[in-house]
Amino acid sequence: MDNILSLPSDSDIKKVLKRNDKELPGFAQVMAKMLTLCNDPDATIGDVAKLVETDPSITAKVLGIVNSAFFNLRSRISAISEAVLFLGLDEVKKICLGATFFEKMVKSGPQKQVDRTFFWRHCLCVASLSQALAAEIGYPTPEDAYTAGLLHDFGKIALDRFGRVNYAVFCKNAFNCTGPSVEAERDVMGIGHDDLGAYYGHRWGFPQKLSLAIQYHHRRFNHLDLCKEDMQFICIVCLADFLAWTQGMGSVDAIAPLSLQPEVEQNIQLDRINFEAVIQKMDEEIENTAKFYEFKFPSSDQYRANLLKANLKLSSINSAYFSPKQKEIHQKKHSMTASITAPHCSLEPEKILSATLKAICQDFGFDRVYILRAISPLRRLQVVKCLQQDGFSNHLASHYISTDKVDNGFLQCLRNKEPVVINGTLPGEKEVLERFSVFQMLVVPFCSHDKVIGLLGMDYAVSGKKIEPGLFSSIALVANELGLALENASAYKKAKSASLHDGLTGLLNRMAVDDLLKESFIKAVSEDTPLSVAMIDVDFFKKFNDMFGHQAGDSVLKLIAKALKKMSRPTDYVGRYGGEEFIVVLNNTDPPKAGVYAERIRKEIERLGHLLSDRFPGLGLTVSIGISSFEHDTKNKQALVSKADEALYKAKKAGRNRVVSQ
Missing domain, CATH: 3.30.70.270 (Reverse transcriptase/Diguanylate cyclase domain)
Incomplete structure (x- = not known):
């Protein structure tokens, strides 16, 4: 498990936290036992009751929730053992787990820093969203998804209580940036809340998939050798966290820029989810439990304002965030201008393509840059957009390149997903170069969901200069960003459509x-x-x-x-x-x-x-x-x-x- 989780070392933890021990007092013992019970199919209500009743404050909180109007019981119950007769073991476990987490982790400790109200509301939102999403996609144990949603951010509490850097001050400044706050945590705090949460979760014996969901709810995880069910489990928490923030239900009083990992769309059919029902389920649960955790649910006006702010912030997402070479891009000291590494601020494919072509012309000095889209049924590439130094042109719009049974540079570029210089030495290349009126052409693939959807083509049609091989790696990075930007645009379009329409009838919501x-x-x-x-x-x-x-x-x-x-x-x-x-x-x-x-x-x-x-x-x-x-x-x-x-x-x-x- 250590290799899968890539956990920080004990010495790493000592560098970022003021504490030297491996536990957060008063939390680990009760929570670890509760999680063990929640994952034990043979656990009885007596086992749960015995654990909960060891702490009077948790018992009072659980009974207060069970007897609330939300559950509409006909008679008041006074013992944990009675609750299961009305609610069922799974529901009681869920309530007990939430109350344990709240009393032992969220409510306890100094309150002078991050506002725990926002944090706890966010935890409950993500938990209820996770359970609803799990049920929507047919995940076998939605209750486990609830647990993961509830605990996904608890590393933030550890940073808040024991971080050597003041976490409240960090939060006030971090949310002014355009990048993900978890990356700012790594830079400023010395560790991200995801890694810290996974570290403690592993130490306390959390189930493996729970620790994985905690560590990977902000990052790529396609490289992990996981079964489909565990991949979906992480995706559920990622999507639930994303939805909570877009609804203005963040863990702090700020709007954070978020990116949704490509794995989510690869493992969950977003267009089949009734998002309206999922959001309504979250609203119902939060509204009915808010008073027990002493926070107010936002009014409709506040909700709309939060949603507007979230959408404005999300519009500035850096589409290259999940690029495997992102850090390499920022660490390189080269002569390229900011336009290459700047985020694609638009979520419209046409604007993304135009911005990319302009950036390549500006930063690399090509006379002409164009997009060759792969037309799969016809087995050919077709020019769909062309930029010359003096502006966009339709001159090449009718040009196409056949890839049917011709082993040339274009086909090699598509197969190997690597840049290729077309110089007329392979079959069919010379005829293409003549039609494009050049003696050389550089083609670089760009992908969506690991599939090549087109090529970036560029040449020196006016100056007649020779293409330098040293440009390959830099332009490949740009092409990679282009593919990711188009992926994000596609995901945004689907999410936007889903957010406006009723999942059952297809009408406006x-x-x-x-x-x-x-x-x-x-x-x-x-x-x-x-x-x-x-x-x-x-x-x-x-x-x-x-x-x-x-x-x-x-x-x-x-x-x-x-x-x-x-x-x-x-x-x-x-x-x-x-x-x-x-x-x-x-x-x-x-x-x-x-x-x-x-x-x-x-x-x-x-x-x-x-x-x-x-x-x-x-x-x-x-x-x-x-x-x-x-x-x-x-x-x-x-x-x-x-x-x-x-x-x-x-x-x-x-x-x-x-x-x-x-």
Whole structure:
């Protein structure tokens, strides 16, 4: 395990911490035993109760949580052994583990430095997100993911309590930088919280996959010889930590720049995750446990502000962070200007490509640089973008190079993933050079997910200079950064789309609709244009789940979503507002037209219900609809939604399958 974890030595720990022993007092014994119990399939509630009851403060915290409104127990319980009868062993273990960690690690010790409120809230967020994500992807033991999420950052507490450098002062300064804070920890504190956490976890006998998740939740881990399940386990914690920070739920009161490791997308199908459900699960857990840990959950306004700040900070991610030669780049003293090592600040592929071509022209003095994209089905390379010294040009746009059964420099570059100088000595090269009007060409591959997706081509078409081999390694680094930047752009695009859309129906989610409605409302006020909102609710939806199962309910929601999308205009915003409730923002629509639209929707769903009568016998599918329209005295968008909600309530009260305008 030591080789896999690459643990710091005891002497390394002594250099960065004021303590000389190998344990954090009051934490290791209880936590190690608790983790052992949590991973022992034969552990009984008596074993858990016996351990917890050795500490009165932990017992009180556990019983306080169990008896909270969150679990809605019919009668108050007064002993740990009783809790399992209501909650089950796994849930009780999870609560006990959290309470143990909180009481023995987070709450104890001096409070003069880093605000533990932010830290503990972050731990709970990542824990609940980890468990929800694990369940989403079918990981066999979501409870283990919860534990890893809870403990992934506990190295920060060790730095805060015993670090030779003041960690609070470090945090205030570190989050002004654009790079990952864990790298700043290594530079300033002498060790990263990930390595420190793994060190103590190993010393205390944590399960191997838990220690791995703690050490690698910020770094690449593809090189580890791990099974698929353990790879997924680390990926779950990485993704949960990333999501928590993007939601403004960081471990300190600051917005940190984050990068999501390529391993996450390689081992988890992000497009199949219902991110809205995952985030909602986190919200529910945190809101219901916040008072027991004495912190406040952010208001909706604070949440949106945090989200905005997070997105602004994330937009400055250095795409080259995970490059295996990153440190070599920064340590080299060469004549290249800052444009080569500067981060790709854009997350748009077109801008990334343009910036790369400009940097190569500027720093290496080539007369012409171009992108050759691999067109796999046609087995050829095609010029998709070209920059000459005086600007971008379409001159080479129609040029392509065949790679079908021709063993030349282009094919060697693709196969070996190494730079190659094309000089006309191999089959087919001379003809290509003539078409490009040069006697030499340098081609350098760039990859995405370890697969070559294209080549950077460059030449001295004007000056006629000879290509120097000494440029190869430097340009290869640039190509590597380009591939990573394109990977990040692709991941960002998918994550952004997922963050705006409901995972089940594919419609806009509530947050996205609220933002779009705000824009529509501002336009209606400033330009005096009509605006209406329709709230749509499935009648007796609970019966679909009760009588035919949750899959039937999900199917109904998907069908209604498709019907709404089909019958709405491209200018309308159609979203799922929560549960079985939908919303449609009808731009440039006055009350009479909104009424016509709602009636069409009602009839369409009724018709759909008739078609489904054999599938759901005895239960007709209908909807009730409430409509509101913008008036000059409408104060804000929320007032518009509230009026539609009131109209919907009246429609439901009047009976199923109704439309009411407010």
